[in-house]
Amino acid sequence: MKEIVVISGKGGTGKTSIVASFAALANNAVLADCDVDAADLYLVLEPDIKQTHDFSGGKLASVITEKCIGCGRCEEVCNFDAAVFNGPPNDVVERTYTIDSIACEGCGLCVHYCPVDAIEFKDAVNGQWFISDTRFGPMVHARLGIAQENSGKLVSLIRKQSKQIAAEQNKDLIIVDGSPGIGCPVIASIVGADLVLAVTEPTISGQHDLDRVVELTKHFKIPTAVCVNKYDINVKITKAIEKKALERDLKVAGKITYDIAVTKAQIAARSIVEYSSNGLKDQIVSLWESVLDILKPS
Amino acid sequence: MPDNLVIAVASGKGGTGKTTIATNLAHYTARLGQKVQYLDCDVEEPNGHIFLKPKIDFSGAVTIDVPQVDLEKCTGCGKCGEICQYSAIICIKENVLTFEQLCHSCSGCWRICPADAIKPKPLNIGDIEFGKASGVDFVGGKLRIGYVRTPSLIKEVKKHIKEDHLAIIDVPPGTSCPVVEAVRGADFVLLITEPTPFGLNDLKLTVGLVREMNLPFAIIINRYGIGNNEVEKYCAAENIDIVLKLPDDRRIAEAYSSGRIIVDVLSEYLKQFSELYEYIKRIKVGINDKRRLRVRRKNKSGFRSSSSCTQDP
Ligand code: SF4
Ligand code: SF4
Numbered sequence: 198m199k200e201i202v203v204i205s206g207k208g209g210t211g212k213t214s215i216v217a218s219f220a221a222l223a224n225n226a227v228l229a230d231c232d233v234d235a236a237d238l239y240l241v242l243e244p245d246i247k248q249t250h251d252f253s254g255g256k257l258a259s260v261i262t263e264k265c266i267g268c269g270r271c272e273e274v275c276n277f278d279a280a281v282f283n284g285p286p287n288d289v290v291e292r293t294y295t296i297d298s299i300a301c302e303g304c305g306l307c308v309h310y311c312p313v314d315a316i317e318f319k320d321a322v323n324g325q326w327f328i329s330d331t332r333f334g335p336m337v338h339a340r341l342g343i344a345q346e347n348s349g350k351l352v353s354l355i356r357k358q359s360k361q362i363a364a365e366q367n368k369d370l371i372i373v374d375g376s377p378g379i380g381c382p383v384i385a386s387i388v389g390a391d392l393v394l395a396v397t398e399p400t401i402s403g404q405h406d407l408d409r410v411v412e413l414t415k416h417f418k419i420p421t422a423v424c425v426n427k428y429d430i431n432v433k434i435t436k437a438i439e440k441k442a443l444e445r446d447l448k449v450a451g452k453i454t455y456d457i458a459v460t461k462a463q464i465a466a467r468s469i470v471e472y473s474s475n476g477l478k479d480q481i482v483s484l485w486e487s488v489l490d491i492l493k494p495s
Numbered sequence: 496m497p498d499n500l501v502i503a504v505a506s507g508k509g510g511t512g513k514t515t516i517a518t519n520l521a522h523y524t525a526r527l528g529q530k531v532q533y534l535d536c537d538v539e540e541p542n543g544h545i546f547l548k549p550k551i552d553f554s555g556a557v558t559i560d561v562p563q564v565d566l567e568k569c570t571g572c573g574k575c576g577e578i579c580q581y582s583a584i585i586c587i588k589e590n591v592l593t594f595e596q597l598c599h600s601c602s603g604c605w606r607i608c609p610a611d612a613i614k615p616k617p618l619n620i621g622d623i624e625f626g627k628a629s630g631v632d633f634v635g636g637k638l639r640i641g642y643v644r645t646p647s648l649i650k651e652v653k654k655h656i657k658e659d660h661l662a663i664i665d666v667p668p669g670t671s672c673p674v675v676e677a678v679r680g681a682d683f684v685l686l687i688t689e690p691t692p693f694g695l696n697d698l699k700l701t702v703g704l705v706r707e708m709n710l711p712f713a714i715i716i717n718r719y720g721i722g723n724n725e726v727e728k729y730c731a732a733e734n735i736d737i738v739l740k741l742p743d744d745r746r747i748a749e750a751y752s753s754g755r756i757i758v759d760v761l762s763e764y765l766k767q768f769s770e771l772y773e774y775i776k777r778i779k780v781g782i783n784d785k786r787r788l789r790v791r792r793k794n795k796s797g798f799r800s801s802s803s804c805t806q807d808p
Binding site: 210213235237240256274277300343345349382383399416430460464466 | 580602
């Protein structure tokens with residue numbers, strides 16, 4: 198079983214459109230949307246949800262107002278400015294504390310140090326995750342709650358579930374839609390994967406972000422290939438990206454032209470390879486073939 | 496002039512032109528004599544410097560506190576491992592192991608250790624730079640590769656907001672903790688989107704976030720004309736202001752690709768940014784003052800801050 202993760206340091210490079218096309222081209226794959234912050238893959242794959250589960254990545258503190266004596270110990274120990282002296286009065290004091298659930302990181306210090314045990318510590322529901330069927334096979338995806346934390350843990354959970362499904366259903370490939378950036382959800386998406394495909398665009402920003410992402414995959418020793426999307430927007434920068442990739446021993450798996458059909462396919466809720474039949478489709482098919490080629494055991 | 500205003504420029508989806516808007520707005524208003532500051536809080540992939548090309552006057556390392564265990568003093572009681580919610584410190588058979596990358600700097604372990612065997616030590620998570628770019632005061636954070644404490648670095652960048660400047664914050668993409676940290680305390684949020692299904696989907700998530708945080712906001716549509724009119728329908732139904740529509744213009748994409756400021760090379764867009772500036776001038780400061788002041792007060796004392804810059808300018 199092989200796992201390929203498509204990421205882009207810079208957002209908006211067409212990563213999800215490429216993943217949707219890969220899903221259409223692969224015939225025995227499990228699909229995983231690990232871009233939990235801005236999960237868009239479902240818009241194209243239109244999953245039929247079979248299972249829904251709550252996701253809890255940590256805990257949250259909350260003050261039991263009746264018990265609070267307003268001593269301020271919680272505010273003193275909280276490093277995240279989450280304990281606020283703005284609660285309603287109770288039988289003992291004029292004002293009580295409350296916990297700002299958006300700021301709370303669930304460290305539990307206030308719970309431990311509160312002298313009257315007035316703070317509860319409960320599992321936080323950070324989001325939901327789903328197992329679905331799509332026209333291209335099973336898909337695991339999620340929705341992170343608004344302003345929630347623990348996206349890294351959710352990503353790890355999705356990957357674990359995808360592997361389990363792949364094992365059960367004898368699928369030999371997992372295609373993962375990763376997230377932008379280089380932070381915890383990205384690290385959680387790529388660690389231990391067989392191949393990372395970094396999608397970039399020929400802009401100075403794209404180049405800069407690719408450098409950082411490639412440094413990250415190198416740091417975690419994950420084989421990496423590059424795809425330049427909209428390469429014709431700036432041919433000079435595309436050349437520079439290719440040259441640098443070569444110097445770093447990275448394969449350029451493919452180049453894709455700028456084409457309005459990418460947006461049109463998105464509006465039609467189709468992958469590019471289903472929607473377009475011209476050169477654009479050929480470019481993506483050849484990208485996919487070279488990805489499979491890189492994945493092959495040598 | 497809006498000299499005491501903090502504007503966050505955000506977008507759920509990456510690559511919608513957030514940095515383009517933020518840098519052009521900063522550059523344009525500085526040209527008009529506005530005291531303006533640009534703060535790059537997209538610390539995982541900072542790009543503002545590409546367009547503003549600041550001359551960096553000063554830079555420093557940003558550190559957070561992680562535990563350092565003195566095994567001579569440790570009695571192996573295991574209290575540190577019990578209090579830590581993140582498995583960043585564990586005690587197995589009188590041996591204490593720490594995992595710095597998992598630590599949230601909550602201070603629990605060094606507070607609780609009865610043998611006084613744990614002390615906080617600084618861990619370098621990134622860098623912060625200060626400079627000037629044709630009238631724009633520039634502050635930028637950059638996360639080190641392999642590090643995950645994005646929100647702490649953002650917090651540090653935001654400590655350098657100047658009270659007498661229009662502060663423009665370039666927010667990281669997405670809707671989770673780094674975004675929350677970057678928009679927190681802002682007077683107003685500009686949400687950048689594109690008129691596509693992905694753009695709309697991510698916009699809705701971001702609107703949910705700013706509403707949850709009680710922040711006033713309006714929308715800018717970039718690459719207007721590229722997709723469909725669903726974003727506009729959504730804004731009308733939800734009663735959300737659309738401040739600006741920037742057309743899908745290949746010349747903008749080209750200027751962007753080579754790191755240029757649009758208002759410098761395509762003068763016809765001056766009008767758009769002037770309208771945006773007029774809109775900003777009408778924004779009221781201090782809708783969110785309470786929380787902002789609260790956070791600032793704490794930061795100023797330098798006392799329970801979870802991050803710090805090793806040198807201050
Ligand atoms: S659990 Fe930790 S982060 Fe949350 S309010 Fe209590 S001390 Fe603050
Ligand atoms: S400071 Fe908090 S998060 Fe870090 S190791 Fe100690 S208890 Fe864990």
